[in-house]
Amino acid sequence: MKQEGNEKALLLGLARNDRKAVESIYKDNYNMVQSLVINNNGSTDDAKDIFQEAMIVLYEKARSGTFELNCQIKTYVYSVCRRLWLKRLHQTNRYLEVGDMETVVPVDEDLEDHAKKNTEFEMMDNAIGILGEPCKSLLEAFYLEKKNMQEIAFSFGYTNAENAKNQKYKCLMRLKKIFFTHYKNGNSDE
Amino acid sequence: MNDKNDIMMLDAVERYIRGEMNPDERLHFENLRKTNGEIDQLVVEHTLFLQQINQFGERKNFKSELHDVHTELAQQGKIHSDKLTGKAKVVYLWKRYRRVTAIAASIAGVTAIGITTLVNSLAPHPKDPKVQELVHEVTVMKQVQKNLDQKINTKADKDNQQVFTMPVRFNGTGFLINTSGLMITNAHVVKNSKNIYVQNNKGDQFRAIVLRLDPTKDVAIIKIDDDRFKSFSSLPYGIRKTSSDIAESVFTLGYPRSQIVYGEGYLSAPTGFEGDTLSYQISVDAYPGNSGGPVFNKNGEVIGILSTKETHTERSVFAVQSKYIYRVIDELRKNKLWENVRISSKSTMNDLDKVQQVKKIQDCVFMVKGD
Structure with missing residues (x-):
């Protein structure tokens, strides 16, 4: 009972991006995943990749607010990693039976969601990459680092916030255009 | 409308x-x-x-x-990962190879293998392929510390003198702007790096952190954040506040290779590539790895930060004007933690000849490595 409450607190912490919670989940699960990957034809680098991917799945689920975990975090992480690793092995034509050391829960649906988000992440990453400077830094400062226009005008050397705003508008229009072109194409391809 | x-x-x-x-x-x-x-x-x-x-x-x-x-x-050893990086790896490898190292040192008086670098195609300038950033991209770097035997005998610093391998992706240069470890380099040298290390001309390595990154000016402020770093009593050079004139003779110090390298030239134009008013054009030999290094005038004042080079023209190099260092410092000062940071424009080397100047300066110029 106590453990259940503890796990809930960890997930809430994770959703808030609380460093302690992230560390705690990381510490409690990483070694298990590393054994899984290494015992099944992978390297420590693979283990890190796979594990961090699973952490992102968990993080985004926790943040969505609608997330109810019906099993232990450990079981969930293991299940996701196992699935991801099997997929990776499959892609590289390395077929293997992953012998299970832990309980497994179904995660296919979650991973489909996750794959979609991965695609979207890459689309945005590419779109921002195509933009070039100074647009890239300008928009990142505003939308990602959440700086206000005053600060941005200052640190980018615009004479006033109004000029920075105009530049931001132009950059934003370009970014949206690039992003939505890919976004719409991406979605109709399916 | x-x-x-x-x-x-x-x-x-x-x-x-x-x-x-x-x-x-x-x-x-x-x-x-x-x-x-x-x-x-x-x-x-x-x-x-x-x-x-x-x-x-x-x-x-x-x-x-x-x-x-x-x-x-x-x-912290809380997860089993053999992918240790930075200090932990050095310590770990030191413990593991301590005996081997000592024996090797006593038998062979280990000579430097130096740095084996694989210089890849150079990172192109984000804006223009005609200009290249002078940052060294390195795939794998292995270094066996030079004069290992000597260091062991003198029981100098414990942690950083040993055999280490570290995944380094970028090399550039940086220089101190105050006595307590504040440094300037190019933004493009450190912008993609998680862990940053600086290394002086003696081979001592220190951890550093980025305090401020200004990609438009291509200037970054980093700070040595390592207990082993000892503050300097003073810096021999100052940072010039005003513009410099063309035809002034200049010299540079940087790390295009593992040893510090001196270069000499002159200021050839008051603006940079395609009229960029942030920079000067300078005629000097520069190579990947020189990025972020200081450009001095004959009085030993820093007048710029070496940053990019015209791709197809030799000796046509661009340097960010030193007055922008003050601008970036002003921005840094807005943060309460750093509001007392001061940098000096006074150089104490007016009367010295170049050899003496460089002797004084070289301890303040570091290789900047990122992974």
Whole structure:
């Protein structure tokens, strides 16, 4: 009972991006995943990749607010990693039976969601990459680092916030255009 | 005019979505939205966009946090990862190879193998392929510490003198701007790096952190954050506040290879590539790895930061003007933690010849390495 409450607190912490919670989940699960990957034809680098991917799945689920975990975090992480690793092995034509050391829960649906988000992440990453400077830094400062226009005008050397705003508008229009072109194409391809 | 309306409209849409409107404004906007399909469409589209870019930002942050957590837990030994980096790896390897190292040192008096670098194609300038950033991209770096035997005998610093391998991706140069470890380098040298190390001309390595990154000016302030670093009593050079004249003779110090390298030339134009007023054009030999290094005039004042080079022309190099160092420091000072940072424009080397100047300066110029 106590453990259940503890796990809930960890997930809430994770959703808030609380460093302690992230560390705690990381510490409690990483070694298990590393054994899984290494015992099944992978390297420590693979283990890190796979594990961090699973952490992102968990993080985004926790943040969505609608997330109810019906099993232990450990079981969930293991299940996701196992699935991801099997997929990776499959892609590289390395077929293997992953012998299970832990309980497994179904995660296919979650991973489909996750794959979609991965695609979207890459689309945005590419779109921002195509933009070039100074647009890239300008928009990142505003939308990602959440700086206000005053600060941005200052640190980018615009004479006033109004000029920075105009530049931001132009950059934003370009970014949206690039992003939505890919976004719409991406979605109709399916 | 139309443009201006569009800008205002998008601004309003953004504030509406973010819930930054006051109730009256909000009501008004909602009415507008009901009656105008185009605006409604814009709201829907922009909501989706903001959602996407927020998710993107969150995930990006989280990814880098995971990376940090991994490194930290590995260093603390809380997870079993053989991918230790930085100090932990050095310590680990030292413990593991201590005896081997000592024996090897006593038998062979180990000579430097130096740095085996694989210089890849150079990172192109983000804006223009005609200009290349002078940063060294290194795939694998192996270094066996020079004069290992000597260091062991003198029982100098314990942690950093040993055999180590570290995944280094970028090399550049940086230089001190105050006595307590504040340094300047190019933004493009450190912008993609998680862990940053600086190494002096004796081979001592220190951990450093980025305090401020200004990609438009291509200037970064980093700080040595390592207990083993001992503050200097003073710096021999100052940073020039005003512009320099063309035809002035200049010299550079940097790390295109593992040893510090001197270069000599002159200031050839008051602006940089295609009239860029942030920079000077300088005629001097520069190579990848020189990025971020100081450019001095004959009085031993820093007049610029070496940053890029015209791709197909030899000796045509651009340097960020030193007055922008003051601008970036001003920005840094807005942060309470750093509001007392001061840098000096006074050089104490006016009367010295070059050899003496360089002797004094070289301890303040570091190789900057990032992974």
